[in-house]
Amino acid sequence: MRTAVGMLLSVVLTLGIVGTGLAADFPTKEVQILIPWAPGGATDLVFRALAASTSKQLGKAVVVVNKAGGGGAVGYTEAMQARPDGYTLVTAVTPLTILPHQATTAFTYQSFEPIINVVEDPAMFQVRADSQWKTLSEFLEYAKKNPDMITVGNSGAGGGVHLIALAFEKAAGVKFNHIPFAGGGPSITALLGGHVHAVSCSPPEGIAHVKAGKLRIIALFSEKRFEAFPAVATVREQGVNFTMGQWRGLAAPKGTPQDVIKTLHDAFKKGMEDPAFVKNAQDMTVNLAYMGPVEFGKVMAADHDRYAKLVQEIKKQ
Amino acid sequence: MDVLGSLQYLVTGFGVATTPENLFYCLAGAIVGTLVGVLPGLGPIAGIALLIPATFNLNATSAIIMLAGIYYGAMYGGSTTSILLNVPGETASVMTCIDGYQMARKGRAGPALAICAIGSFVAGGLAILGLAFLAPPLAEAALAFGPPEFFSLMVFGFVVLSNVTGGSLIKSLMMAVVGLIIGTIGLDPVSGNPRFTFGQVSLLGGIEFVAVAIGLFGIGEVLVNVEQPAQVLEQGVLLPRFRDLYPTLQDLKQSLSPILRGAAIGFGVGLVPGPAPVIATYASYMVEKRISAHPEEFGHGAIEGVAGPESANNAACQSAFIPLFVLGIPFAPPTAILLGALLIHGVNPGPAMIAEHPQLFWGVVASMYIGNFILLLLNLPFVPLFANILRIPKKVLLPLVILFCLTGMYSVNNFMLDLWVMLGCGALGYLMRRWAYEGAPLLLALVLGPKLEVAFRQSLMISHGDFAIFADRPLSLLFLLATTGFLVLPLFKIAVQSARRRTAAM
Numbered sequence: 001m002r003t004a005v006g007m008l009l010s011v012v013l014t015l016g017i018v019g020t021g022l023a024a025d026f027p028t029k030e031v032q033i034l035i036p037w038a039p040g041g042a043t044d045l046v047f048r049a050l051a052a053s054t055s056k057q058l059g060k061a062v063v064v065v066n067k068a069g070g071g072g073a074v075g076y077t078e079a080m081q082a083r084p085d086g087y088t089l090v091t092a093v094t095p096l097t098i099l100p101h102q103a104t105t106a107f108t109y110q111s112f113e114p115i116i117n118v119v120e121d122p123a124m125f126q127v128r129a130d131s132q133w134k135t136l137s138e139f140l141e142y143a144k145k146n147p148d149m150i151t152v153g154n155s156g157a158g159g160g161v162h163l164i165a166l167a168f169e170k171a172a173g174v175k176f177n178h179i180p181f182a183g184g185g186p187s188i189t190a191l192l193g194g195h196v197h198a199v200s201c202s203p204p205e206g207i208a209h210v211k212a213g214k215l216r217i218i219a220l221f222s223e224k225r226f227e228a229f230p231a232v233a234t235v236r237e238q239g240v241n242f243t244m245g246q247w248r249g250l251a252a253p254k255g256t257p258q259d260v261i262k263t264l265h266d267a268f269k270k271g272m273e274d275p276a277f278v279k280n281a282q283d284m285t286v287n288l289a290y291m292g293p294v295e296f297g298k299v300m301a302a303d304h305d306r307y308a309k310l311v312q313e314i315k316k317q
Numbered sequence: 318m319d320v321l322g323s324l325q326y327l328v329t330g331f332g333v334a335t336t337p338e339n340l341f342y343c344l345a346g347a348i349v350g351t352l353v354g355v356l357p358g359l360g361p362i363a364g365i366a367l368l369i370p371a372t373f374n375l376n377a378t379s380a381i382i383m384l385a386g387i388y389y390g391a392m393y394g395g396s397t398t399s400i401l402l403n404v405p406g407e408t409a410s411v412m413t414c415i416d417g418y419q420m421a422r423k424g425r426a427g428p429a430l431a432i433c434a435i436g437s438f439v440a441g442g443l444a445i446l447g448l449a450f451l452a453p454p455l456a457e458a459a460l461a462f463g464p465p466e467f468f469s470l471m472v473f474g475f476v477v478l479s480n481v482t483g484g485s486l487i488k489s490l491m492m493a494v495v496g497l498i499i500g501t502i503g504l505d506p507v508s509g510n511p512r513f514t515f516g517q518v519s520l521l522g523g524i525e526f527v528a529v530a531i532g533l534f535g536i537g538e539v540l541v542n543v544e545q546p547a548q549v550l551e552q553g554v555l556l557p558r559f560r561d562l563y564p565t566l567q568d569l570k571q572s573l574s575p576i577l578r579g580a581a582i583g584f585g586v587g588l589v590p591g592p593a594p595v596i597a598t599y600a601s602y603m604v605e606k607r608i609s610a611h612p613e614e615f616g617h618g619a620i621e622g623v624a625g626p627e628s629a630n631n632a633a634c635q636s637a638f639i640p641l642f643v644l645g646i647p648f649a650p651p652t653a654i655l656l657g658a659l660l661i662h663g664v665n666p667g668p669a670m671i672a673e674h675p676q677l678f679w680g681v682v683a684s685m686y687i688g689n690f691i692l693l694l695l696n697l698p699f700v701p702l703f704a705n706i707l708r709i710p711k712k713v714l715l716p717l718v719i720l721f722c723l724t725g726m727y728s729v730n731n732f733m734l735d736l737w738v739m740l741g742c743g744a745l746g747y748l749m750r751r752w753a754y755e756g757a758p759l760l761l762a763l764v765l766g767p768k769l770e771v772a773f774r775q776s777l778m779i780s781h782g783d784f785a786i787f788a789d790r791p792l793s794l795l796f797l798l799a800t801t802g803f804l805v806l807p808l809f810k811i812a813v814q815s816a817r818r819r820t821a822a823m
Binding site: 195212279 | 362363366367369370373459460461462463464503504505506507508510511514516518519521522590640644645646647648650653654656657660661662663664665666667668669670730731732734768771775778779781
């Protein structure tokens with residue numbers, strides 16, 4: 001009898017532990033965020049700040065590890081192969097849905113489970129303050145009459161803002177002359193020096209110069225107006241049905257248990273709401289935009305298809 | 318900006334920089350910078366990035382004082398392993414390997430190390446003057462460089478600098494071509510298509526410059542040394558005598574002009590977008606060799622070949638703050654990381670920054686003076702200590718060098734391919750030494766090649782394929798004419814000489 005009760009008890013206990021399952025035990029050690037780019041970039045800075053505020057929520061340290069190389073492909077390949085136990089995460093950023101179209105990569109966005117989206121950068125075109133085009137309609141009208149004559153700089157061939165500029169010219173029915181630069185900084189320098197007519201970029205690129213009155217936002221591709229410049233209307237408001245931006249979130253290798261994903265999601269969501277992190281993000285002019293796993297997964301899927309077509313187009317050139 | 322007003326601000330800046338707290342962060346930055354500079358592979362980029370999270374709770378001024386200290390501190394430390402072991406501590410120390418290492422082999426490691434510290438101090442100080450008083454106009458001037466100007470400048474740099482060490486011209490050009498070819502590996506900068514990656518994902522990002530530099534110089538040197546007879550390997554490198562630890566008056570006299578010229582070259586190059594410190598060191602070395610009364614000593618331990626480039630890289634790294642602060646645009650990776658640090662502290666650098674954050678700007682400028690002074694005090698006493706590393710028997714020292722190179726390189730990107738590239742380049746470096754091929758032109762081509770290609774293709778895209786764009790822009794035309802002059806003048810000289818000889822013979 002006693003043994004039977006004992007057995008029953010132990011079964012209940014075991015079940016209880018298994019039932020509350022991994023989520024209760026998780027995490028028992030530090031959680032790593034793998035960043036497929038070198039330290040110091042926007043993604044790196046955002047997630048280092050978020051790691052600091054989320055460590056408090058998880059009760060274990062969240063550590064950032066940079067694994068640069070292959071324009072991000074090296075880091076994603078490694079993250080894909082990591083054990084799906086929730087202890088190795090990777091930053092899921094727009095290039096995750098671009099790289100697989102440019103080269104034969106082992107991964108696509110489907111190799112990962114979305115956890116949370118943290119940032120959505122509004123994409124935009126900027127021109128010099130003294131530019132001959134004062135409004136979006138003047139700009140597009142000139143572009144229609146003079147196809148291929150307006151030079152639009154971007155931060156790198158096949159990168160996010162380049163592809164966004166390509167998608168925009170389709171939506172607007174015009175043709176620009178796209179000039180790739182090695183990063184957002186050099187493209188803004190060229191615009192300031194008057195070597196290109198416009199640049200396609202994402203904040204914080206160029207924002208200081210817009211504030212100082214040297215540059216102007218001539219086309220804004222976000223859904224809502226940009227907080228820092230409430231007077232600038234989006235292109236959709238002005239009749240061009242087009243929105244596109246770049247996201248930065250977190251994902252885990254495929255096969256990570258759903259309850260672990262939920263624990264991580266909840267902790268990072270609280271980390272995002274930490275006032276210290278919110279202030280860090282504001283200071284960097286980073287646009288926080290929370291999305292849960294399901295919604296984030298849908299955005300990745302949609303952009304994966306969208307970029308597939310755009311990449312095919314520049315490859316033909 | 319009027320000079321008196323600036324002076325007043327600078328005095329306020331010293332008030333900010335000399336608070337005990339900020340002095341502490343300045344010292345911390347200088348020490349960390351020296352360390353990351355000394356360790357091969359680990360450079361200012363990794364050093365700054367790793368310490369950014371530690372500054373989250375500091376105020377913006379203290380944070381930038383410390384992080385800036387890491388950057389220029391690394392320029393001091395970078396020369397150490399170049400001189401002692403022929404391993405460039407970071408990318409801007411490649412040229413220091415050439416004469417610095419030869420000085421060490423002649424027992425003059427001490428003077429070489431000391432002159433680096435002194436030159437860095439003088440050049441750094443002069444460059445900060447420029448930063449304090451001329452920042453806004455200089456930054457505006459830098460904007461005149463668009464793709465066509467940049468291309469022509471690169472061509473000029475390429476032609477003038479590729480035979481920098483002055484060996485066989487054919488061999489130098491061959492090495493430059495190898496560098497150009499290696500530079501094309503990775504994603505095509507215009508179409509984004511992979512080039513020469515053979516389907517390897519790990520090659521998409523291209524070949525890491527630091528890995529090639531350490532491999533060619535450091536690992537290659539170790540392999541050459543291993544060939545020596547066993548009894549040589551039991552000994553250390555030629556031991557410095559105590560009185561040889563610090564530079565003589567003669568050394569200082571010889572170094573003064575190279576330091577000043579290096580400062581000017583470095584300051585100017587630092588304002589141009591691109592890998593300024595590396596190019597500045599090549600340019601300075603070239604100039605010193607050209608105008609030297611004894612050019613044959615270069616490559617065999619000429620102190621001018623150490624003093625000039627080491628001053629130039631420090632000046633370049635100080636003037637690189639000008640576009641960062643005034644335009645909010647980083648021209649090179651280390652300042653790109655500093656930009657991130659500024660943003661995270663709520664400072665958005667740009668045309669309005671000096672007016673909006675005078676405390677920060679002038680505080681940081683003042684701290685640079687203090688930091689450079691701290692670095693001088695910090696580095697000079699270490700000279701005997703570092704020089705004594707050469708007492709270690711080679712059979713112990715050489716494996717240690719390999720160990721440091723491997724761990725240092727891996728710590729930069731945590732990327733295995735970098736190690737294989739480094740070891741492969743080590744083998745290549747060994748063969749190049751055997752047959753007297755220079756590593757410097759290869760490295761220069763690897764740095765400049767991709768930038769040259771991008772600027773060329775950008776220019777032609779802007780002009781819709783019209784080559785006239787390079788001649789239409791005055792600045793671009795100027796550089797092209799200078800390049801032509803540089804190429805034609807020697808031929809002209811030869812023609813004149815042979816004509817004279819013919820008349821003399823008649």
